[in-house]
Amino acid sequence: MNSDDERDENNIPDWKGCPGSVILINVLDSSRNTAANAHAATCEMLKQYLRISSAHNIAVCLYGIEDTQTSALGAKSVVEVFPLTSGTLDNFQKLRNINLSQYKPAKDFQLSDVLWHCSKLFTNCKRQLSSRSVIMLTRLDTPPVPSDHKPTLKRVVDLVDSNIEIRVINVAEGDYKIDPFYEQFLKEVNKGRDYVLPAPVWNVTEIEKVMHQQTHRHLAVSHLNFEIGNGMSIGVGLYNLLIKSPLYQQKRVNLERETNAIVSSVTKTMKVTTDNEDILAMDVDEEESGPRQVPLLKSEILFYQEYGGEKVEFTDAEMKKLRNPFGPPMMKLLGFKPARVMSKERWFLKSGYFLFPNEGLVEGSTLTFNAMHKALVETGTVGICCLGTRLNCKPTIVALSPCKHPLGLNIETGFDVIQIPFVENVRDIPAIDDVEESNVTEEKKILMGDVIKKLHIDYKPDMFENPKLQSTYKAIEAIALEEEDVQPYVDTTIPNPEKFAGVKEDLFEELFGPFEQAAPKRSTSSKDSGASSKKAKGEEIDTSLLQERIQCETVHQYTVAQLKEILKNTGNSDIPALTGLKKNELVDLVYQFCS
Structure with a gap:
C-alpha cells in the first residue's frame, strides 16, 4: 500500500480500508460435483468470517451457466448470489439455500464477461478497499469458446494492471491434463513470471483452507529497518502467525432493559471553581455565583506517580516523553548466542512473531536475509536483538531462531521471533531438596519405550480444535439460523482409545504401581465433629x-x-x-x- 510522509518518517504501517474478494464458482461441469464441493467450502469460509466478525468484503457469483439470466450489472452467464459487502447472516442464508441443480451448463462458455463483471463489482463498491482479489473455484480442463480466448486474456491483463489479484483454485479429485489455454491464462495472471500449476484439491476442508490463504491480506504488524551494524540495515516485516479467538476479545455490551438499545457511557472531567474571574468570564448571574463545576482542559490535567510517600507530578507533555523515550520503531542486532541456550518453552513470555524480508524498504534485503539465515543454521546460533514494533511501544529483547515452513506454510526462509525476559523478569529459583534416585531397571526402560512408540503421533498445528469455542459457536449458529438441532462437533482433545489398546496395562501396573490410587481418608477433627453433631x-x-x-x-x-x-x-x-x-x-x- 502507498504510504504517506509520516509513515516514511516513522516506518509505521498505514492500513486503510478493508480487503475485498470476489469468489467465482464454476457450475459448468456439474456431473463431477465440482461445484457442490466449491459451494460447501465457500459456505464454511463465510461462516468463519461470521464467527470472527470480519470486515472482509466478499461477493459470490456463479458462472458457466446458460444465458437465461443476467446479473445485476448486465453480464451474461453470471448469477450474482450477493454483491461485494461484509459478511451478514442474510448473505450466508442466500448462499446456503441456493440450488445448483437449477442452473443448466452453458453451451457457449465465455469467461471474459465473468471477469468484466468482477471489475464492475469492485468499481461499484462504495467502501474503501485495501486489496482486491478474485478467487476462481474451477477445473482447468474446460476452456471458453475459441472466440473468447483473446478477450479473456485481455481482461486478465486489465485486471492485473489495476492491482486486482486473480487466484485459481483447482477443484478436482485427482490429476488430469490441464488445457493449454489455462496455462496461458496463469502466465498472464503472473505477468509472465514463472508460476506453478495449482495442485488439485477435493476435500471441502482443504478447499476452505486454501481459500483462507488466498484471501488473507498478510498484513505485517510492523515494517522495520533491521540494523545489523553501523550504517548497514535491511528491510524486514514482522508478522503475527497466531491470533486470539475473537470470542475472548469481544467486549461486554450493556443493553437497555426495555428497548435492547446499546447503552453508551461518556466520561467528562470536571473541576470545581470558586474564582470570581472564571465566573465573570462565563457571564453568570450574581445569584448563581459560588462554587461551580466547569470542564477541565487537557492542558490542566496532571499525572502523578507515588514514590516514597510523595506524589511526583507530570504534565501531559512530560508524560508523553516518559512513555516513549526510545525513538521510532526499530530493530537492532545485539549479538549471537548458541541455540542450545535458548528454549522457546522456558523463556515464553507471550506470543512471538515471524520475521520475513521486505524489499520495499531496502533493495537487496532478501539476499542479506537469506545469507544470515543460512549462517545461523550452519553455526547453530540465534541472534539476540532489541525490538520496538510501534512508536509508543516499549522495546523488548528477542531471539531470532531460523525456521522453515512455520505452521505448515509454504515459506522456505524466515525467523521465529522469541520474546525473552529482562533481568527484572527472572526470579531466583528456590533450592530444592535432593530426592533419592529410584532404581530404574532395564525392564522399565523397555516398557516405557514401547509405550512411547505406540502413542506416537504426527503433530500438525491444525490437529486440535478448542472444544469450548466449537460448542459455543455451534449453539450460537443454531439460534441465529433457527435450526432445531445443534450441529454436533468432534472433540479432538479426547484421546483415541485404539492407540491405548496395545499398552500392557498389567505389566505397567506391576512395575510402576496402579494407574489410579485411592485418595487417603481424612480423619474428622473433634471441632468438625462437634459442629456436625450440633x-x-x-x-x-x-x-x-x-x-x-x-x-x-x-x-x-x-x-x-x-x-x-x-x-x-x-x-x-x-x-x-x-x-x-x-x-x-x-x-x-x-x-x-x-x-
Missing part, C-alpha cells in the same frame, strides 16, 4: 408439634429444609423426588404421607 441436633423434628400442626393445618410454618427432613424421616418409598419442589408442594406431601 447441626444434626438442630434439624431434629418434634413429632408431637408436627401432629399438632397437621391437625391445625399450620404445616406451612416449617421451612423448606424442615419439610424435606420430615418427608425423608417417614421412610415411605412412594414419596417422589424432593429436588426442585416448591414449598406448597412439600406441604401437600406432608399432609398426604404424615397425617
